[in-house]
Amino acid sequence: MKIQCFLLVIWEISSIFCDCGCSTNRHDQGQCKIESNEINPSKKYSLQQNSESGQNFDHSNMVLIEAGTFEMGTNKPVFAADLEGPARNVTLDESFYLDMYEVSNQDFYNFVLATGYKSEAETFGDSFVFEMALPESERNQYKDVRAVQASWWIKLKGASWKHPEGALSTIEDRMNHPVIHVSWNDAVEFCKHIGKRLPTEAEWERACRGGLKQKLYPWGNKLNPKGLHWANIWQGEFPKINTGEDGFIFTAPVSEFLPNKFGLFNMAGNVWEWVQDDWHSDPLNSKVKKGGSFLCHESYCWRYRCAARSFNTKDSSASNLGFRCAATA
Ligand SMILES: [Ca+2]
């Protein structure tokens, strides 16, 4: 009984952590006045991009993954309420391409340059930032904008994809890092613009497993085989001490670490990745995200496993959440 209670507490805390405190739809909160010049992505891009979707996309940095059956999920769920289990055979009827890398700041910059797209974090005027990314001397001033029960998340004014730690910060020194502070809606618009789409959860998980069956991670069951770090996650004690033994306290370039057997980089860790699917308990507002992030540690958010899953509302964003695109072959 004690063990069950302990696991329940861990799950509850982890859920809060992994949804960054953004479990309600931001459009319904009435707390952020939307600017009158807001670009409405659905009006500006969808008609044109829908007609182009699936055609003429550049697959030079994509991997072709064949149609077929694979075993999705696990019979040993760590977070059972996330519906990680059971293990079941899932058949993908169509082959598909998946980006080798998470979408980078450079990629998103090119998209914005071409379209003038305004992300939802920019429209709302804020996004969630992990407190360690801010100078220690400044952290106390954010008492009123911390996520309830996950106080290390600060809802920071001015934080967006191009200003990841607030208005004065820049991405100039990390253009090859994954774009962050992008909502599910932003991710959908980006992929559409280049003739792609978000992967489904089943596609993403098949890709993550890289042809291996029922392994925890994209590379196998051991966390550090050959004494190497295989993903950008957290070493130390969450949430205060990150030793950065894997080389990175925050995001890493999208091409860091070894790829899995399919040639895909950072499926586990670095940043969470949006997929198409609705979250089971809030299908209207929330979408599934996969893969865990640089903030995940086994003691707290052991979700850098292929079967793991979590969610955010589709208009929310955070400093550990990005995406990659797919396309039907
Ligand atoms: Ca790390």
Ligand SMILES: [Ca+2]
């Ligand atoms: Ca990732």
